[in-house]
Amino acid sequence: MNIFKEVKERITARQVAERYGLKVSRNGMACCPFHNDKHPSMKIEQNYYCFACGAKGDAVNYVAVLFGLSPFEAAKKINEDFSLDIPIGQTEVRRKQKSEIKKKEKAPTKEERIQFVQKKIDGWAKEAADVLLRYLRWMEFWKEFYKPESMETEWHPLFAEALQNESKISYLVDILMFGTSEEILDFSRTEGRR
């Protein structure tokens, strides 16, 4: 299971925000920490959304922006600060050990096979990233087009979908574009099936 998913399943944006000093009222409104907010314009529960400056995201994203961290570092920070005990470092070590053992078994042909698989993965990742980027652009559009007039207005389903999926999809695009092939494979095994 990937660290982002696990963190987000267990911790809400509201929990991290409160932990790092944000005062949230009972109905989930708070003064936005990302702009000079005098009256509460941020709605924060599972995710957060600021009706004034448009800042939005989930628990991981909140910590990333607040402390200037990468999403991965932010997830690690939440993992530590909330004592979630999600094993991140360990799996990395285990993976490394495994790949080293494999290399020793049969060196030359293995290299060729890795290259072959790598090419396949790269091609697949590029296609998947393209599709997701297009989806991201649609969500950008929905966010503007279906933006609720006020905090009391009921959210259009596409606006809600965009808020809910945008950060998740950008993580996936990040993994696809910048991840190691192992991370990409990991992703294709878990996320690809949905």
Ligand SMILES: [Zn+2]
């Ligand atoms: Zn704001």
